[in-house]
Amino acid sequence: MPTVHNLPVPFAIKLVKDESLKVKTFILDGKLEAIPGQFVMVWLPGVDEKPFSLVNDSPVVITVARVGPFTSQLHEKKPGDTLWLRGPYGKGFSIEGNKLLLVGGGYGVAPLLFLARRARAQGCSVDAVIGARCAEELIFVEDFRALGCQVHLATEDGSLGFRGKAPELVEKLIPELRPDSICGCGPEGMLEALSEIAVFWKLPAQFSYESYIRCGFGVCGSCERKGWLVCRDGPVRSLSQSL
Ligand SMILES: Cc1cc2nc3c(=O)[nH]c(=O)nc-3n(C[C@H](O)[C@H](O)[C@H](O)COP(=O)(O)OP(=O)(O)OC[C@H]3O[C@@H](n4cnc5c(N)ncnc54)[C@H](O)[C@@H]3O)c2cc1C
Ligand code: FES
16 A cells, blocks of 8 residues: 655546535545545645645545635546645544544534544444534535434534534533544634533543644644644644643
8 A cells, every 4th residue: 555755646536526515525546544634735736735634545535625726726626637645644533432522614524534434443433513604515414424423413504403503512412422532623713612612521532723734744834833733743633732
């Protein structure tokens, strides 16, 4: 199984799936060996290079939200086109306990689907809280269900599931679910709210953080965050490391 290291390696696109209006999944022709939560650097020659979490390693799958110039160009790619990848980089999630609560907002759900697949293969029970602004922006709902996860939906406009943000739904669910640990990935505010909940319930928690990643392996310093490097010491950190 190839590990890509620090030089970009070409991967052909096998399939492109629309997940929502702004989100596409790219299934690539090739494998890596990775831990859920790790990321790859995707290079489009002449455009730029940006980090994306792995949704799967074998085959390699990434899910991309269109937010700016790079992701718009990526969204133009079709089956047969080439993406250049290096990695996988960073520290991923570890599976703590047998009853996991995964909480994802927006494209933050991507690495959690990978984690759910590994956790289910180990026999863990998994509850997934998926949050988005509206029903059309919820992603991977059926993929989590197909893995045998209990899925709980939160939309800010109330168009599907609980009306409100994912952490508000988590607050309601925790007394009933009593998970062994929480894993989260999504916007900064969501991770802050989840941290408070985890501290209150004295639950082990791990969160995946973002920053501006350039080198991806700890030499340029561009991803520094509160004294640690997101690319090398993260992107996944346990709550105790982050406090
Ligand atoms: C570890 C890691 C994993 C990621 N995984 C995914 C993924 O699985 N799917 C996905 O769609 N995206 C992911 N991203 C985010 C993705 O790399 C950025 O959104 C990308 O830079 C967008 O490029 P762009 O040129 O299209 O937009 P840009 O012009 O670079 O950005 C558009 C907007 O998003 C903001 N922004 C961009 N990057 C970041 C960032 N890292 N932190 C905060 N704000 C930012 C910019 O300020 C701007 O407002 C991940 C980022 C990191 C650090
Ligand atoms: S991106 Fe270069 S040190 Fe993290």
